[in-house]
């Protein structure tokens with residue numbers, strides 16, 4: 001269980017807003033859309049990847065104090081899961097010649113009976 005950044009009382013991980021002080025925690029009332037907030041007088045954009053690579057076209061740039069797409073420029077953008085084409089093949093798909101040899105052995109064994 002985490003705590004509310006405003007009132008510091010315990011809240012559920014998927015809470016859209018704090019049940020105690022109504023502080024908005026997620027964007028658009030959806031638990032899957034994080035709402036990033038600037039701390040102090042600093043704007044989010046100054047530390048955002050999309051500001052530094054000049055790909056953001058949000059109207060609030062470069063003075064965003066809240067944003068749903070903010071990504072810390074010091075963290076790499078890596079997919080959390082390996083794409084299927086980069087995953088290692090299972091052992092039985094890595095050695096197709098093994099199946100040919102086993103098939104020939106099986107046919108030889110059947111013919112020998």
Ligand code: SF4
Nearest residue numbers: 045048051056058067
């Ligand atoms: S994505 Fe948000 S925080 Fe990042 S540059 Fe654009 S407006 Fe600023």
Ligand SMILES: [Zn+2]
Nearest residue numbers: 004007018021
């Ligand atoms: Zn709160």
